Amino acid sequence: MELAGVATVAGFVLGTLCAVGLRSGGGMARLCSIYVEAIRNTPLLVQIFLVYFGLASLGLRLSAFVVAVLALTINVAAYTAEIMRAGLDSIPPGQIEAGECLGLSRVQLYWHVLLLPAMERVYPALASQFVLLMLASSVCSQISAEEMTAVANHVQSETFRPFEAFIVLAGLYIVLSVLMRAVFWLLGLALFPRRRRLGTAL
Amino acid sequence: MTDKDPVVELRDVHKSFGALKVLDGVSLTVARGEVAVIIGRSGSGKSTALRCIDRLEVIDDGEIVVCGHRLTDAKLNLRALRQDVGIVFQSYNLFPHLTVAQNITLAPVSVKRVSRAEALETAQAVLRQVGLQDKADAYPEQLSGGQQQRAAIARSLAMKPKVMLFDEVTSALDPELTAEVLRVMEDLAASGMTMVVVTHEMSFARRIADQLVFMHGGRVRETGPGDILLDPQTPELRQFMSHELHAATR
Numbered sequence: 001m002e003l004a005g006v007a008t009v010a011g012f013v014l015g016t017l018c019a020v021g022l023r024s025g026g027g028m029a030r031l032c033s034i035y036v037e038a039i040r041n042t043p044l045l046v047q048i049f050l051v052y053f054g055l056a057s058l059g060l061r062l063s064a065f066v067v068a069v070l071a072l073t074i075n076v077a078a079y080t081a082e083i084m085r086a087g088l089d090s091i092p093p094g095q096i097e098a099g100e101c102l103g104l105s106r107v108q109l110y111w112h113v114l115l116l117p118a119m120e121r122v123y124p125a126l127a128s129q130f131v132l133l134m135l136a137s138s139v140c141s142q143i144s145a146e147e148m149t150a151v152a153n154h155v156q157s158e159t160f161r162p163f164e165a166f167i168v169l170a171g172l173y174i175v176l177s178v179l180m181r182a183v184f185w186l187l188g189l190a191l192f193p194r195r196r197r198l199g200t201a202l
Numbered sequence: 203m204t205d206k207d208p209v210v211e212l213r214d215v216h217k218s219f220g221a222l223k224v225l226d227g228v229s230l231t232v233a234r235g236e237v238a239v240i241i242g243r244s245g246s247g248k249s250t251a252l253r254c255i256d257r258l259e260v261i262d263d264g265e266i267v268v269c270g271h272r273l274t275d276a277k278l279n280l281r282a283l284r285q286d287v288g289i290v291f292q293s294y295n296l297f298p299h300l301t302v303a304q305n306i307t308l309a310p311v312s313v314k315r316v317s318r319a320e321a322l323e324t325a326q327a328v329l330r331q332v333g334l335q336d337k338a339d340a341y342p343e344q345l346s347g348g349q350q351q352r353a354a355i356a357r358s359l360a361m362k363p364k365v366m367l368f369d370e371v372t373s374a375l376d377p378e379l380t381a382e383v384l385r386v387m388e389d390l391a392a393s394g395m396t397m398v399v400v401t402h403e404m405s406f407a408r409r410i411a412d413q414l415v416f417m418h419g420g421r422v423r424e425t426g427p428g429d430i431l432l433d434p435q436t437p438e439l440r441q442f443m444s445h446e447l448h449a450a451t452r
Contacts, residue, residue: 092295094295095295097291098291100258101256101287101288101289102308103281103285103361104308104312112297116299117297117298
């Protein structure tokens with residue numbers, strides 16, 4: 001659970017920076033695009049193993065939890081970057097011109113005119129990506145990070161009742177997903193007053 | 203109106219988009235408090251000329267000085283220029299996720315660093331000026347096109363610019379909404395604001411212009427008081443005006 005939470009926040013920040021990088025042109029954009037494509041075209045489990053064994057072979061002894069957070073962050077940041085890039089690209093050039101003509105600095109322009117409206121537009125896509133991440137975190141049991149799926153595995157290996165253990169697990173994931181969507185919905189209401197006031201998507 | 207206190211000065215300005223020559227030696231001087239109106243066919247270079255004044259387009263040759271800023275200067279302080287120049291676009295370009303009041307206070311607070319309270323006070327004043335005092339908390343999509351455009355004018359005015367540029371601001375509006383926007387612009391002109399206006403509204407142009415500029419093929423073909431429209435000297439303006447007349451009676 002906190003695995004997914006930490007990875008969501010870190011992945012969102014990293015992914016957004018990456019989306020800005022993608023639009024910057026030049027070497028930075030190429031670097032970001034290689035990263036995004038590399039992650040989006042390999043399985044999560046392979047990425048987790050790569051981080052796990054890669055760090056180990058570098059002599060870094062990190063807990064399975066830290067490795068899992070790292071791997072999930074790297075994974076979700078790439079997807080976030082793509083979603084945010086789409087959001088940024090959907091801002092009409094006239095908006096940027098208007099911001100520039102009001103004398104906004106580059107940072108102010110990015111924050112007020114690009115990032116906030118872009119986030120408002122792609123928020124549903126972001127939210128569902130983060131729920132997906134939470135579900136995908138089950139894979140981390142493979143490197144023996146202590147999360148729900150790993151616990152269910154312990155249970156079924158001691159009780160020899162795998163079906164019951166996993167049906168309970170599935171139920172728990174559904175509850176978590178619904179909870180998480182509710183949290184994102186409330187967060188959306190808090191972050192985007194226009195949605196709240198007008199009740200429209202856009 | 204004399205030339206001794208120019209706010210905007212274009213001298214022999216050239217600009218091309220690829221092989222297309224858009225501005226072919228344009229010169230224009232706008233004095234403080236003067237209203238210059240640029241007319242001409244689509245593609246005559248009038249919008250480009252206007253956009254060059256706020257350095258939204260970079261010119262190839264010639265010289266532009268706006269409120270003391272030399273635009274061709276390598277050390278030009280672009281943000282300082284844009285605090286002196288207000289521009290209103292055809293497509294309003296209000297920020298959709300902000301209320302009208304937030305649209306207006308954004309730049310004063312983050313660029314000029316005035317306090318939020320003071321910015322709100324200014325917002326109220328400029329909204330009154332454009333007749334939208336009761337729309338401060340509305341979002342742009344809740345407003346009509348004419349109201350959005352007036353809000354955009356208010357947003358520019360809140361930065362207390364020394365010159366206001368208007369780029370075909372009524373082209374997307376029906377006649378009724380056009381009239382309410384033009385009224386705001388006339389009030390603004392009467393208050394002594396220096397303005398450069400690109401428009402297709404001929405009777406408005408004649409009414410409001412201290413200096414009327416007719417552009418054709420990237421050049422200024424005729425310039426003078428608003429009444430030059432009644433007695434065109436060049437065949438191009440004569441032809442342009444006859445098209446306008448046909449359009450009006452059709």
